[in-house]
Amino acid sequence: MPNEQENGLLYFPKATLDRLKLYQMVLAELPDKENISSDEIAERLKITPEQVRKDISYIKYNGKPKVGYHIKTLLEELNRLFGTTNKNNVILAGVGHLGAAIANYPGFSAYGMEIVALFDSDPQKQGTFVRDLTVLPIKDLRRIIKRFKVEIGIICVPKESAQSLAEQMVACGIRAIWNFAPIILRVPDDIVVEDENISISLLGLKHKLEQRRQERQIVKNTPS
Amino acid sequence: MPNEQENGLLYFPKATLDRLKLYQMVLAELPDKENISSDEIAERLKITPEQVRKDISYIKYNGKPKVGYHIKTLLEELNRLFGTTNKNNVILAGVGHLGAAIANYPGFSAYGMEIVALFDSDPQKQGTFVRDLTVLPIKDLRRIIKRFKVEIGIICVPKESAQSLAEQMVACGIRAIWNFAPIILRVPDDIVVEDENISISLLGLKHKLEQRRQERQIVKNTPS
């Protein structure tokens, strides 16, 4: 293993790790194909096949010359790496449009995520059902987290209340936060935070369009 | 300007660009502070102040020694860079839970995005209202895109229909796609695609948790 550290853990360059997520997605999308070549993965993601091979060389799996990668096996290895088969009990707070959408997201169980409770500070929403779950008041947070050994909290509240909610979750024993509110949360270092920040994504979209616009202007102003 | 290219466009390292988005967010969050130091920005994002200064040095804005960066001015410069003040007419297809949530997202107008029409292939949904907009059938796509000079299409349909929808949007003249479906779209090179992929984000979350788990195991198995 070329990338093993002293403690036995594997090291992955951050960029490699991000691409491995994309490979997982590409492979999971594929119908019932047996094998796939680095060329085909690369083509779908608009990167080079060398890059794909280099990245895959970091995990303990080997493709076959002339055949490519065995999709099922490689996918299993990627899933082991990401820990997708581990089970987690999850809570979600903020049952607005976005919260309801996330709560109804069908893909969760494939990743071992089970939502065990929903929370909202709005008394009007408390007691109502979303899917098969009653919306609970925030004061029940601690009880539920203890009872279901909840590790992950999903934050879908407006950005004004996100920081305070995060602190309450942490105080109640949550280990990881999946944050959909468009702010930077401040939490202790040992708490895992994954941001799904629509505003950041929007900045990326706007910037790409702005770049295209500027490129067009240059073409227009360049005498041919 | 140290990073100017021959064509006059500025070049930014990709990593720098991603962090500039975070700076935009941090500054936009701030109450009515006048100035902010590289130290404070760095502290909030858990990076180094040197990195912050280096990144900001790429844009044509200068901070003041002993004072820091003037928030309002820097924010304006970042917004110019990202093109957030440009106006775009936008359509959204797929008015399920997620689509409705996106359509109701309050932050769009601040980024110059105006949703001018909603689409869904489900006849049951066609004719119903979401916000102040009627849901239209897909066959109206071309007409609306032409009429409103729509540049951006938001895809919120299930992943099975996302590729075909993307192709229709492209055929009707869309220049950019904001894709919320968890698949890799295949579109021509001149089409801008920004993915907001919840599954990828979920992989990131699971992986960070898996890493923590492994680290804990090592600590446990290391004789002290």
Next chain:
DNA sequence: TAGATTGTTAATCGATTAACAATC
């Protein structure tokens, strides 16, 4: 066997960090 495709090593390129100069 020849050919196709993977895997690895070395070279290049790019990004981060460190050191320090500039300046308010």
Next chain:
DNA sequence: TAGATTGTTAATCGATTAACAATC
């Protein structure tokens, strides 16, 4: 002025690419 903070240059580090060896 002294001190704090920004800005820049050079050194280091890390990631990508190119070349080619390995192998089915």
